[in-house]
Amino acid sequence: MEPGYNNVSLPKSSVLELSCKSEYALLALTELSLHYSKGDPLRICQIAADQNIPDRYLEQLLATLRRGGFVKSQRGAKGGYLLTREPWKVTLLDVISCIEGFDAKSKETKSPKSTEGAVVADVWKEVRQSAESVLENYTLQDLVDKRNARQQVDLMYYI
Amino acid sequence: MEPGYNNVSLPKSSVLELSCKSEYALLALTELSLHYSKGDPLRICQIAADQNIPDRYLEQLLATLRRGGFVKSQRGAKGGYLLTREPWKVTLLDVISCIEGFDAKSKETKSPKSTEGAVVADVWKEVRQSAESVLENYTLQDLVDKRNARQQVDLMYYI
DNA sequence: TACAATCCCCACCGTGGAACCGGGATATAA
DNA sequence: TTATATCCCGGTTCCACGGTGGGGATTGTA
Numbered sequence: 001m002e003p004g005y006n007n008v009s010l011p012k013s014s015v016l017e018l019s020c021k022s023e024y025a026l027l028a029l030t031e032l033s034l035h036y037s038k039g040d041p042l043r044i045c046q047i048a049a050d051q052n053i054p055d056r057y058l059e060q061l062l063a064t065l066r067r068g069g070f071v072k073s074q075r076g077a078k079g080g081y082l083l084t085r086e087p088w089k090v091t092l093l094d095v096i097s098c099i100e101g102f103d104a105k106s107k108e109t110k111s112p113k114s115t116e117g118a119v120v121a122d123v124w125k126e127v128r129q130s131a132e133s134v135l136e137n138y139t140l141q142d143l144v145d146k147r148n149a150r151q152q153v154d155l156m157y158y159i
Numbered sequence: 160m161e162p163g164y165n166n167v168s169l170p171k172s173s174v175l176e177l178s179c180k181s182e183y184a185l186l187a188l189t190e191l192s193l194h195y196s197k198g199d200p201l202r203i204c205q206i207a208a209d210q211n212i213p214d215r216y217l218e219q220l221l222a223t224l225r226r227g228g229f230v231k232s233q234r235g236a237k238g239g240y241l242l243t244r245e246p247w248k249v250t251l252l253d254v255i256s257c258i259e260g261f262d263a264k265s266k267e268t269k270s271p272k273s274t275e276g277a278v279v280a281d282v283w284k285e286v287r288q289s290a291e292s293v294l295e296n297y298t299l300q301d302l303v304d305k306r307n308a309r310q311q312v313d314l315m316y317y318i
Numbered sequence: 319t320a321c322a323a324t325c326c327c328c329a330c331c332g333t334g335g336a337a338c339c340g341g342g343a344t345a346t347a348a
Numbered sequence: 349t350t351a352t353a354t355c356c357c358g359g360t361t362c363c364a365c366g367g368t369g370g371g372g373a374t375t376g377t378a
Contacts, residue, residue: 016175017287018283020337021336027279030278043353044354050273051276054337054338056338057336057339059354073354074346074353075344076345076347076352078348079353100175116190116210117182118309119305123297123302124182130290131286132175134282134286134289143282147274150277179365179366180366213366213367215367219367233324233375234323234326235322235373235376236323236324236375236376236377237377238374238375238376239324
């Protein structure tokens with residue numbers, strides 16, 4: 001058998017964690033959401049500096065988000081990025097699906113041959129759906145709101 | 160900044176998937192659960208053949224499970240592996256935590272510096288807990304039961 | 319005691335993704 | 349035209365995963 005993956009119901013993957021990539025993307029989109037009411041674009045290096053993200057890496061992620069229709073870009077001087085949708089209309093699942101690219105991945109259940117394999121695959125599916133339902137219940141606006149609430153608390157502790 | 164990981168609340172890793180490793184481990188433990196009432200051990204190559212798992216790889220996983228206290232081994236001729244606990248007392252979360260080794264990982268929240276980082280980290284945590292709660296609600300015995308139920312159905316379709 | 323069966327341990331390899339970095343082309347405002 | 353941005357293509361490093369190999373230790377059985 002060739003190296004790589006054996007015939008199981010799983011594609012590749014690893015642990016039950018969300019990637020740094022997705023976190024960066026959400027941080028950037030939060031920043032853009034905060035800036036949404038004003039119509040001027042935000043530069044990559046601006047977002048990167050504010051959120052402490054390597055700018056060249058962020059560039060790639062924003063490109064993915066642009067292809068996914070979450071942001072639009074304006075090139076040239078005074079250019080940058082803008083949200084295309086209202087922050088309260090974008091769920092975290094939307095974003096993460098785009099970044100991790102598992103839209104095209106929902107078809108790979110691979111028909112596990114053993115009965116046990118199918119049973120485990122069912123559990124896997126349930127776990128994933130449970131995680132996705134959490135992500136589906138938050139929008140970018142929620143992140144902004146949580147951020148503001150937390151800053152209030154931080155401020156109170158500071159005084 | 161040196162290459163590798165930037166300072167975010169996430170460790171490494173990737174998507175919301177469970178690994179092949181964990182699936183193999185659960186399949187093997189299901190097999191051992193089926194055999195639990197009889198007291199004789201199961202050989203690695205036996206489990207591997209039944210579940211279609213590469214035996215040399217399964218050996219490593221069983222070693223991990225042994226160190227985790229889920230199975231015990233009997234060496235020498237007529238040796239093999241046995242469950243140490245009753246199948247209904249072992250949750251899938253127990254097993255997967257052992258295999259993926261994220262018991263020692265719950266401390267690495269890395270104190271994200273930005274408020275937004277903390278907000279995203281909260282969501283991450285919630286997602287993880289949601290996934291874990293699903294895994295916590297199933298035991299090895301449940302896998303056996305689901306397997307038997309599914310085999311009934313398969314049999315009906317066969318007739 | 320010899321021997322075969324079986325687990326044990328350590329080391330290795332290939333692949334693919336994550337997280338970056340660089341350089342040059344292109345578009346745009348001033 | 350020039351400074352400022354994004355765009356695009358590529359490369360690099362690191363590491364976990366999936367899998368393989370070899371030799372050693374242990375144990376039942378003849």
